[in-house]
Amino acid sequence: MTQSIKLKVNNEDVSIPFTDPQMPLLYALRNELGLKGPRFGCGLGQCGSCTVHINGEAVRSCVYPVSSAKGKSITTLEGLGSSTKPDVLQQAFIDEQAAQCGYCINGMVMQAKALLNKNKKPTESQIKEALGNNLCRCGTHQRIVRAVQRASAQLV
Secondary structure (H helix, E strand, C coil): CCCEEEEEECCEEEEEEECCCCCCCHHHHHHHHCCCCCCCCCCCCCCCCCCCEEEEEECCCCCCCCHHHCCCCCCCCHHHCCCCCCHHHHHHHHHHCCCCCCHHHHHHHHHHHHHHHCCCCCCHHHHHHHHHCCCCCCCCCCHHHHHHHHHHCCCC
């Protein structure tokens, strides 16, 4: 039996059909809403590609049940900015050319944004620690760190 759940995604109220309350939020975001920022990587919450913000906290959406998201504010990469008006962090990633294949970038940006929301001037070691559980096989870690530092320098 199909049910629906009302969620707030990127500041919009949406209703998403689901059959299993344990269905990962990632599936609802991608399959029902067509959002392509959060990506399926490992499916175990270990790589970070699926990271979204729930009430401002970075969460792995591949292991977060859609039913647990009810009544919470969900922000995806698309909710930070657009291609015509990117968030300061998104622009910093562009300026530093911090993406190679781009698969991990959603998780890196969302995790870094959560860090900058709590600490506008993190040290290099704090950035590395915050991003330590996000996997990047291309090896653009130094550019990613520079992008976070660049964005941090622009925050007041």
